[in-house]
Every structure is written in structure tokens, then in C-alpha cells.
Amino acid sequence: MKKRILTRFTAIMFIIGLMAAIQYNTINEPDLRDTRDEWEIRQELSREKQLHSQLLSEIGSLDETLDKYRAAADASPEQALRETAGELRKSAGLSEAKGPGIEVLVEPSLEAVAMGLEIEGISPDLLIRLVNEINRYNGLYVSIDGKRIINTTAIRDINGQTAVNTKPVDTPPFSIKIISESMEDSEKLYNHLLASRILDDFYIDNLTLNVSEPQYELIIEAYDGTVDTKYLQASEGE
């Protein structure tokens, strides 16, 4: 009798142990393994390197400014400040920009004209996609139909019309000007836009993108509104 009880107990204990162990296995899943192959790690590395070089160049330009201040400190501090203010205004989009770039003409597609379809304005979504695409490929300064894109620019639908900086964009044709850092970047952007899938997206809306060859000197007008800095706060510094 006692032996039988013992066997039962042993069997039950065995089952309990097994269940507890399985539960333990399930709860303590092994950490996610790094399954990236060499190529993915290389890509990650190259991304980080790019960031590194970008930061280095930023540090370089800031050092330059600092040197300029030091050199001009006794000569004319006002001049140095003016220069810095000018640079800041330029990067904020408040002054005219000049440089190598391309011009993109947005036109109604030939088919739409031939079929006699009514030409509708460009949709804000499509325009935002285009601007994102441009930004992705080193577009530095952009203006759409004479409206300069700055950091706070909103591209949106206002009463059924697509507006940039709250000013309505013409129905196509209109032009988009893009300035890049260098001629090389402009060429890259040019080639990218020619091969981009965004052309198809424009074609769906009965529009075509006519990308001009890169030009050495393109002028983009300044932002003509006032920049609202109501919610800006001075940074604490380092």
C-alpha cells in the first residue's frame, strides 16, 4: 500500500516538475539574437560614419565661426556679429539664396491635355511627398511656385486650394526651384528625381514632372513672411 502511494506521488511530482520546467522555459525566453548579416552591419556602420563626418563638419564650421570672432574681437566685433546674423538669416531662409541647383516644372500631362480633362491643382499630399523626396536627396533650399520653404512652412489644403506658407499654389504649370550644396549634389538629385517613383505618383494625378538639367547658378527668393517664434525658447547651452 505504502509503495503504491509512493509511486503515485513520484509520478505526480514528475509531472509537476515537468510542467514547472516548461513554464520556466516559456517565461524565460532567450534574448533576441542579433541575426544581422555582415552586409547589414556594414550598412549600419556606414550610417554611423556618415553621422560622424556630418558632426565633424559641423564642429569645423562652428570652430571657424569661433576663430572669426576671436580674430575680429579687437578689430570690429560688430562686423563679425553681422556676418553671423547674415549666415543665420540665410540658413533660416530669410535671405535670397544663390547656388547650383535644378528647376522642376510641374505640368499637366500630355494625355490629360489631349483628352481635354480639367486640370486640377496639385494635392498637398503629393507636394509634401515631393518635398520629402527632395530633402532626402540633399536639396538645401527649395521654393515652390515662388514660395520659399523654411522650417515652419506648412503645405496644406486651404478652402480646397493647396497652399504653401498660406499662399495658394497655382494650378500647374508652376516651377519648383531646388538649390543644393554643390553641383555634384544637384546632379545626384537630378538623377534621383528622374528615376524616382514619385513621377508615377504625379502621373496618377495627370501631372508630369519636367526636371531641368542642373544649373550652376540658380536664385531662390527669400521667405517673405514673418517667422513666428512665439513658442521658441532659448537653449540652455552646454
Place this chain on the structure above:
Amino acid sequence: MWLSILGLILGISLGLLTDIQIPPEYANYLSIAVLASLDTLFGGIRAHLQQVYDDKVFVSGFFFNIVLAAGLAFLGVHLGVDLYLAAIFAFGVRLFQNIAVIRRIILAKWAEKKEVRGTI
């Protein structure tokens, strides 16, 4: 007694070494099943110590409790009520009670033995 502990160790090592895993969504059921089986086990030990142990009650209780608890949890998931908490509560309370009774019986036995030794 040592044999049953050996069984427990065997079960644990078998589970750990074979690295069996169940889908995480069933982990709830298994945890309740473990609790139910522990409850039955301690119930059995108590019954044995109180001399009321019945083989059929023990074995049927073991499987029935597991199935009932898992079924309750399953029903709870489908009704949107955390019914498995009821099972956890019931088994938890019973577990503590059983262990308390076992402790008392063992203490009483120990004291008795000591007394017997003292009289000799």
C-alpha cells in the same frame, strides 16, 4: 519520500534539458495548472498525514483540478473576465491552509517524539 523528490528533480531536469516551450499565450494556463497540481499535491500529503488518504481521490483530484483551472481560465479569456484570478485565489488559499496543517501535524509529531524520549 526521497523517491518522490527524485521524481520532481527528474521532471525538472527533463523539462529544462529538452527545452520544450509552449506558445506564450498558453503560459497562463500552464501556470494555473502548476498551481492546481501543487495544491493537489499538498492536499495529498496532508491527507496522508491525517490518515485519510484515498488513492482515487488524490489522482482524480490532480487531473480534475488541472482541467477545471485551465477551463476556468479559458472561459475567462473568452468572456473578458479574469476568471483565472478566482482559480489562483482559491488554490493559493488552499495551498497555504494545507501547508499550515502539514506543519502543525509535523510539529505535533515532533513534540510527541520528544516527550516520549524525555520519559525514557
